[in-house]
Amino acid sequence: MQGFWNRLKAGWYHRGLKYNTLPNIALSYILPKAKGAKTFLDIGSGCGTLAIPLAKAGKVVTALDSSKAMIDLLKEDISKLRIKKITPVLASWGEVRVKPHDAILCANVPALLSEPEKFLGEIDRLAKKYVFIIESADPDSDKFYYKELYPLLFNKPFGKRTDYLCTYTALHSMGIFANVEIIDYDFDQPFSSLDEAVEFWKEYLGIVTEEHDGKLRDFLGKKLVKKRTTLFARFHKKSAIVWWKKEGKKKRHSPSVPINHPAGLASGVSP
Secondary structure, eight states: OTTSOOHHHHHHHHHHGGGBOHHHHHHHHHHHHSTTOOEEEEETOTTTTTHHHHHHTTOEEEEEESOHHHHHHHHHHHHHHTOOSEEEEEOOTTTSOOOOEEEEEEESOGGGGSSHHHHHHHHHHHEEEEEEEEEESOTTOOSTTHHHHIIIIISSOOOOOOOHHHHHHHHHHTTOOOEEEEEEEEBOEEESSHHHHHHHHHHHHTOOSSTTHHHHHHHHHHHOEEETTEEEEOOEEEEEEEEEESTTOOOSOOOOOOSOOOOOOOOSOOO
């Protein structure tokens, strides 16, 4: 999914961060647990959804992401906010060698967990003290109204999605008995007009023609909520924070895989 986040999608995501409650909710849980962790490696950092608030909390952060559009936005915010504790790295996981960090964080990067034991073994060895993974906690969860739009536009259902249970099961098989905290958060996506909203859904659905524009416009006209001059798509998410502490944990075996591999990397906290 290396090419998923083009400048257009990254810009929409970046605008939505103003209405994203994930950073406050997730870090209010993570920071008290990560006692003594001064350095964080944020894998799939995107434009700094968690990296920026981590740095504001006094942590030294390496923000790794494969999307140039996302890293460019992160660099712009680092300059604008005068943040000195974030090092952006434009690379997919495995393309560059990274040093161990006190804590490793990976939020909403399903591509890296397609072979969970491989990736989990690598980050477990790389972390000095803690590992935190954030994933969807509901395989029946909707995304961008896809459960309604797929039958409407494509005459087929939107299938179930994988969630944190696959990761938790893989960790258990590795002898890592992780903690789990289920969180709820909001991510409202703003649009300046209905035309922009239609463009958004066409981009995410991979629609390049105008054949579905009428149906999309009618559907979104009823779904979106207007507040002053802005239209909002209201999204509510349920996720799991899966985490473990390195000291004192018992492991039955550790998969013999190298730290670096050529896996593609999708950017971090989608809506």
